Amino acid sequence: MEVINENSAMLSNYEVYSLLTDIQAGRGQNKPNKHQQQLATITYETIKYLETKPCKIQSQESIVEFMKELEPYNLTKAEKVQILNLCPTTAVEIQLIVEESEERLMEDQIYSLLEVITKYNPTEEEEDAETEPTND
Structure with a gap:
């Protein structure tokens, strides 16, 4: 999933969850490197939170x-x-x-x-x- 213009649309939790799991897995976007530790933490914590929401079972x-x-x-x-x-x-x-x-x-x-x-x-x-x- 690709975000076309990050400033022009509202994203659903499903879209955010898909994007972040792709980043975490190293697909599409670059996986956070050691210099982006805060980004890796935010990605992890957001995924952990979204996994408790309905977006996890949506398609x-x-x-x-x-x-x-x-x-x-x-x-x-x-x-x-x-x-x-x-x-x-x-x-x-x-x-x-x-x-x-x-x-x-x-x-x-x-x-x-x-x-x-x-x-x-x-x-x-x-x-x-x-x-x-x-x-x-």
Whole structure:
């Protein structure tokens, strides 16, 4: 993954995570050398943090599909990126992310938006349930 113009776009956590793991692995960008120890530390700590977030299980394909499903809600780009990064699970969280949400989204739209978020970003409990063997 290549950042085309680092000053012109908001990046999702997935994009940052992908870029940093590429740097850490020595792909694409140069791996930090001994004179860039602080950069290596920041890279490591940021990756460690992002591995606890939904971006770790996201893919480029799922993000594209997710963004398509967000189109009917008339959200700004910033709101979409925040929803992608934070994966809110309650109506209150949606209201905190979407500016003037009371005027822009009906209550049923908020709950359908939460369903879309859950579809593309299952909670840890749902992931565990999918990976656990059944005792039939």
